[in-house]
Amino acid sequence: MSAATPDILCIGSVLWDVIGRSNAHMERGSDVPGRIVRLPGGVALNVAMAARAYGMTPALLSCVGRDAAGDELVAALDRMGLVTDTLYRSEDLPTDIYMAVEGGNGLIAAIADAHSLEAAGEKVLRPLERLAFTGPIAVDGNLTQDLLARIAGRDDLRGADLRLAPASPGKAERLLPFLEHPSATLYVNLEEAGLLLHAPQDDAARAAEALRERGLHRALVTDGPRLAACAHPGGVEARAPREVMVTRVTGAGDTFMAAHIAAEVQGMDVARALDRALEAAATYVSGDTY
Numbered sequence: 001m002s003a004a005t006p007d008i009l010c011i012g013s014v015l016w017d018v019i020g021r022s023n024a025h026m027e028r029g030s031d032v033p034g035r036i037v038r039l040p041g042g043v044a045l046n047v048a049m050a051a052r053a054y055g056m057t058p059a060l061l062s063c064v065g066r067d068a069a070g071d072e073l074v075a076a077l078d079r080m081g082l083v084t085d086t087l088y089r090s091e092d093l094p095t096d097i098y099m100a101v102e103g104g105n106g107l108i109a110a111i112a113d114a115h116s117l118e119a120a121g122e123k124v125l126r127p128l129e130r131l132a133f134t135g136p137i138a139v140d141g142n143l144t145q146d147l148l149a150r151i152a153g154r155d156d157l158r159g160a161d162l163r164l165a166p167a168s169p170g171k172a173e174r175l176l177p178f179l180e181h182p183s184a185t186l187y188v189n190l191e192e193a194g195l196l197l198h199a200p201q202d203d204a205a206r207a208a209e210a211l212r213e214r215g216l217h218r219a220l221v222t223d224g225p226r227l228a229a230c231a232h233p234g235g236v237e238a239r240a241p242r243e244v245m246v247t248r249v250t251g252a253g254d255t256f257m258a259a260h261i262a263a264e265v266q267g268m269d270v271a272r273a274l275d276r277a278l279e280a281a282a283t284y285v286s287g288d289t290y
Helices: 043-053 068-080 115-125 145-153 169-180 190-197 204-213 252-265 270-286
Strands: 008-011 015-021 035-041 058-061 063-065 088-090 097-103 106-113 136-140 161-165 185-189 218-223 226-232 235-239
Touching: 008 043, 015 068, 035 043, 035 068, 043 058, 043 068, 043 136, 043 252, 063 068, 063 115, 088 115, 115 145, 136 252, 145 169, 161 169, 161 252, 169 185, 169 190, 185 190, 185 252, 190 204, 190 218, 204 218, 204 226, 204 235, 218 252, 218 270, 226 270, 235 270, 252 270
Parallel strands: 008 058, 008 136, 015 097, 063 088, 136 161, 161 185, 185 218
Antiparallel strands: 015 035, 097 106, 218 226, 226 235
C-alpha cells in the first residue's frame, strides 16, 4: 500500500505469530489439547494493527523476506490498510517468525526468530530519510542494541515523539540509551522496569517515578491486574485495570501501547489516555475482540 499518508511509524518486528493456546494449567513437559493459529504479528505490527483499529494510518519499517511467507504477510497487511511500501523486502533473508505456547496460567514459553530484522540493520530505517515525519514513532526492542543506540543518538530524532517497547524482558536493557532521550516515552511491565533500573521494583508507580529520575522523559509501567502508572513531567498518574478472565496474553502490551498513543493523538489527557489503554488491554486479554 502506498497511497495513504501515515500518521504513525512502527519500527521493529513484522512477522508471523504461531500461537498455541490451551485453557489447561501447563508446566514444563505438559501435553494438552488446544488450538494453534498463525497470525500476522511482531511488536511493531501488533502496535500498527491496534492503531489502525483506532482510525490511525500506520506505516511499517521492518524487514520482510521476498519468500512465499513474506508475500503472504504483506498481502495480508495491505488488506488491513497498513502502509507497507516502507518495508525493506530482502532477497536473501527469510521472513521472521515468533512461536509461543500459552496455558490457562499465562505464557509458558516463546521463541522469537527475528534474525532477519537484526541482519537487515539500518536498511529498515531508510524511509526516515524521505518521510520527513513529525508524528509518533513506535520502536520495539527486537532491533539490535547497536541500532537502537544509533536511533537514540540521531540528531534528527532528538525532538521526535518516540514511543518505545522492549518486546520482552530479555531485551529490556537494549533500551537503556533512551533513558536520557529528551522526548522518549517508554512502555514496560514491572519486570522490565526492574531490569532497566537494575533493581526489583515494588509497584508500577514507584517504578515509573524511578525511570523518570534516571532522566527518561515519560514512563508507563503496567503490572498485570494491579495498578498501572504513567510518570510524566507533571507528576504520576496511577490507575487500576478492569478485572477480566484472561484468555490470551501475547500482544496485550502492544495493544496497550497503541491505544495510549491513539488516545493522546485524539487529545486525551494523562488520566483518560491511561484509562483508554488499560481498557483496551483488558478487552484484548479477555478475548472479547481479536
